[in-house]
Amino acid sequence: MDLNTILSQLETANEEDIEKLLQQYNRENMHTFSFDQKEETLRSKLCQSVLTVLGKQVQPSCQKTCLETLRILSRDKRVLGPVATREGMLILGGMARLRAGQEEGDNQNSSQDCTQSEEEERVVVEALKCLCNVVYNSPAAQQVSVDVQLAHGLCASLRTARSWHHEVGLFTLRLLFLLSALLPDVRVVLRREWHAVRLLTEVLEHTLDVRWVGPYEAARPDPQALPLPAEDNERAMEALKALFNLTLSEAGGEEDDHQFRLIAAILRHLLMLKTETEEKTEEAHSHAVNLLNNLPVSCLDVLIDIPVQGGQEKYGGKNMDAVQVLLDFMEKRIDKQGSNFKEGLTPVLSLLTEGSRHHREIRRYIKAQVLPPLKDVKIRPEIGTTIRNKLVRLMTHVDMGVKQTAAEFLFVLCKESVDNLLKYTGYGNAAGLLVARGLLAGGRGETQYSEDEDSDTEEYKSAKPFINPITGHVEEPMPNPIEEMTEEQKEYEAQKLVNMFDKLSRQNVIRPMGVRPDGTLAPLEETLCDPHEDNSGSDSD
Known part of the structure; x- marks a missing residue:
């Protein structure tokens, strides 16, 4: 339908005709994602006309149709000028039953009005969808949403979450996520003044049907x-995404510590749940991992301290079910073909690394799964299908972030001992980490760990003298390439090698390096002592 025709008829049409006109427009454009630039001005005028209709007292069916039209138009960020105004955002906020820009005592269009017909509820849903599109596509609308305190209205709606119908709740949470993602200043206000972290925690608790059996212990899900x-x-998932944004900044105090531990307990419960599909379960676990990374590492003890449900005696009576779920999730992400390791894998690696560094029982359990005592040392550490083999392969990944995160994880499991790391990975795979940490000369990281008993197997002890420290495995004897050479041939090959190095050095292709006493790399000339230099400070006899 021609936009000029629609605009001219809207000016004089009654409510019924307006509804029919816009319904026809919606049907023709519902699945259109590219708009003709020539009609940009006309679509902007249509936005204004629809807002004018919504500002009048029209029936819910007409409101719904108008909002559907606005939702279609709001895909085009170039025509949102009329909507990204105080008047436009207040109209949409009112349709969504949010108390945007209203006093606390003003209950008109309140989210607490539970006496809605099905048609009125569809109006609320369509208004929330429009707000999501407009806020996402228009920086001007984002600023107006701050001015009219749209986030405050959303927090008021969170308090009625138990009476939500699905789509009302879904798009309320999605809008809150968008505001918290796009407006850092709003994040601070949401957290400090409107207690959004607590409200979202309560939404999660209700949505996941958490039943508490201890201070930070949810009842085990029924198998x-x-x-x-x-x-x-x-x-x-929408609540987790919003909580992730709100917990990005650091906080302190007893109240925050309690709230974070409560979140950790709910996330443990979520990790033990199954959804209708394996893909959705993995998505839930991914959001749980991201949020756990934002919590103080001291709160991770909530994942294993489950007194009512009990744990394994060898790990101090701690329950390792959630840690095993995280390990399984990590391995799935490693095995996933064509996945983005930086986004999909590094968060869970970072979480397990910090958990292992600060919680002894977590480290001991993970090490038993990932780095069991070595027996077969005839195969290179990076070859095979075990979780250790997969992680060692990541130590030479092309992505620097993935490589460093995987190496740091294994290093922490080895209690930041260079000798232990080399035992499991070989010097060639570990060199990057050791250079970055200045540990080429050996030693430990700064963190102190408890002493464990010797876990070397008899097979490893007997093979240890024959292990190549570079490759980390016992190599088959190689034939000596110079065994059949004459002395003249040996001298010729040696001189040839010297000349090649000299040429590369003069052309600055390579620069000979050495290791300082502190384990860091330096140019070779700086690491060599002059044999004729007297370092004693006095003449020798």
Whole structure:
């Protein structure tokens, strides 16, 4: 339908005709994602006309149709000028039953109005969808949303989460996520003044049906229970994303510590749940890992300190079920073909690294799974299908972040001991980490670890003298390439090698390096002492 025709008819049409006109426009453009630039001005005028209709007292069916039109138009960020105004955002906020720009006592269009018909509820959903599009596509609308305190209205809506219908809850949480992602200043206000972290925690608790059996211990999910419904899972994911944004900045104090431990307990419960599909379960675990990374590392003891459900005696009575889920998740991410390791794998590696560094039981359990006592040392550490083999391969990954994170994880499991790391990985795989940490000369990192008993197997002890420290395995004897050479041939090859190095050095292709006493690399001339130099400070006899 021609936009000029629609605009001319909207000016004089009654409510019923307006609805029919816009319904036809919506049907023709519902699946259109590219708009003609020539009609940009006309679409902007249509936005203004639709807002004018919404500002009048029209029936919910007409409101819904108008909002559908606005949602379609809001995909085009170039035509959002009329909507990204105080008046436009207040109209949409009112349609969404948010108390945007209103006093606390003003209950008109309040999110607490539970006496909505099904048609009125569709109006709320469409308004929330429009707000999500407009806020995402328009920086001007983002600023107006601050001025009208849209986030405050969303927090008021969070308090009624138990009475939400699915889509109302879903798009309320999505809008809160967008505001917290796009506006750092709003994050601070949401957290400090409107207690959004606590409210979102309560939403998660209700959505995941958490039943507490201890201060930070949720009841174990019933193995026979049905998987988490898809709709509950969708809302939980949006709440986790918003919580991730709100916990990015550091905080302190007893209240925060309690809130973070509560979140950690809920996330442990989530890790033990199954959803309707394996893909959705993995997505839930991914969001849980991201949020756990934001929590203080001291709160991770909540994952294993489960007194009612009990744990394994060899790990101090701690329950390692959640840690095993994280290990399984990590291995799935390593095995996933074509995945982005930096986004998909490094968060869980970082989480397990910090958990192992600060919690002895977590480190001991993970080491038993990842780096069990060595027996077969005839195969290179990076070859094979064990989790150790996969992680050692990552130590030479092309992505620097992935390489460093994998190496740091294994280093912490080895209690930051160079000798232990080399035993499991070989010098060639570990060289990058050792150079970065200044540990080429051996030793330990700065963190202190408890002493464990000797875990070397008899097979490893007997093979240790024959292990190549560079490759980390016992190599088959290689034939001596100069055995058949005459002395003249040996001299010729040696001189040839010297000349090659000299040429590369003069052309600055290579620069001979040595190791300082502190384990760091330096130009060779700086690491060599002059044999004729008297360092004693006095003449020798």
